[in-house]
Amino acid sequence: MSKERKLGRGVAIAGVGMSKFGAFPGQATRDLFVDAFQELRGTVDKGLDPDDIEALYIGNYSSDLFEKQGHTAPIMADWIGLTPRPATRIEDACASSGVALRQGLIAVASGLYDVVLVGGIEKMTDLPIAEVTDTLATAGDVLFEIPAGFTFPGFYAAMATAYMDRYGATPESLMRVGLKNHDNGALNPKAQFGSRISAIMESKKARAAQKGRPVPEWESEMAFLHDDRANPMIAWPLRLFDCSPVSDGAAAILLVSEAIARNFTDEPLYIIGSGQASDRALHDRPDLTTISSARVAGRQAYEMAGVTAQDIDVAEVHDCFTIAEIIATEDLGFFEPGQGHVAVEEGLTTRHGPHPINTSGGLKAKGHPVGASGAGQVVEVWKQMRGEAGERQVPKDVELALSHNVGGTGQTAVVHIYERR
């Protein structure tokens, strides 16, 4: 299994774009994808002739159930004027567009194509919440896990209880991830929750006053997060603010071969590491405090890139739930097993810390249109690496970055490493 893998030739990112993430009644995935593509065109420094794009790889979890629309990839090609180019949909649950990126990478590295468009799309907010819950649950094992009453928050909550039992973490450890990611999301104009928790508290007070109801008083952000009314339990120990939201959104990435990258930009970002792995249902794993597929995918990506976790300057990780970020930072080697929750408490993962994690706000605050999330992570990587992240720009020079995208509870994980030369 341990075999040295390398790309057939170098591949670079020459542009990125994303729609705003949020709830957009009346907008279908194709409309959001148009937004992402138009933004991407504007980021290609030397301009993009769409005619140069040779193929599309579109990550999408479940347009079938969310929108009652199957076969979505050709529609995306059509809406941005790219038919008759091949358009392929990739489905690996919430890792769909991380895997689409890998498929696009492989296609360019193989020499088959020089210019490929990778996309991610999802439209979740048209369904009532119970049907969203049911739809997401189909990313688990519907024969043997879902009849037990598990939901997606429930799966990650179970991992949290195993983690808390072994390492002494508390629900407060989890809440600190949410606080940090909301701090970052407040600085991201594309984020669904572009507000710090403190700002959300103030707006709830203002709304109560406006409606003539008793104005709630919270001593601190932690007191707010412990308030069952303000932050209701979803699946213990995960409360509402431990969960990424239900979202609509799209993102797009332009991949080009290294040989022609400078025709598009003087600052291409190179994808130097890529890894992907699969795993069994959650109950069939020996250890529920780690996602082993992410460890395998991470190891593959580090080996291909020839770098280690300590070399990575910024990382976007799959924080579908607060516990998932803690586990991710351990699986990727930023911290030892059991130290991820300590690292959050010590502020090591803030924008100013040694390991900035989810400077975009993460899925938690930016939003989690599941099939678009992996591609959305790359948009943040691009901005941080080029110094274009505005107020949320990390203070250090970013030469190496990483993205980590998980499908289901880790039945799929995909990791990429990016270099600025």
Add this chain to the structure above:
Amino acid sequence: MDEQRPFNHHSFQQFLNEHRLMGSRSASSGEVFLPPRPLDPSTYREDMEWVELSGEGRLVAYTAVHIGPTAMIEAGYDRKNPYVSGVVELVEGPKISAQILGVDATNPAAIAVGTPLRVTFVDRGKEEEKRTFLAFEVID
């Protein structure tokens, strides 16, 4: 034992409906699989036989679900009446997902990983709709 039944989820459910927890055991490796599967992925042999599990195990991980899926809402659970789901490790080795009974779902912090459990069966629905769900309860 019941060797005519195929080693799949349908047979597993039929056994549950009879209030029996059945897995498949590979003759070539001796490993017990729960849920049952037809192919032993370590030997690539399809030499399974049915085995009835003791139904005794311990809690590995759990959650109290307040916002449930449609099926659990229809079973009467909601925000005011949450339920506990968990992963249970059986004494024979395999682990399985199941509802956990005999614990206070409104005080989940008091539930301990490692709690000894015993299998129980929950019948839901009537007549043709009737189906049995796997559950475990705390051993007093």
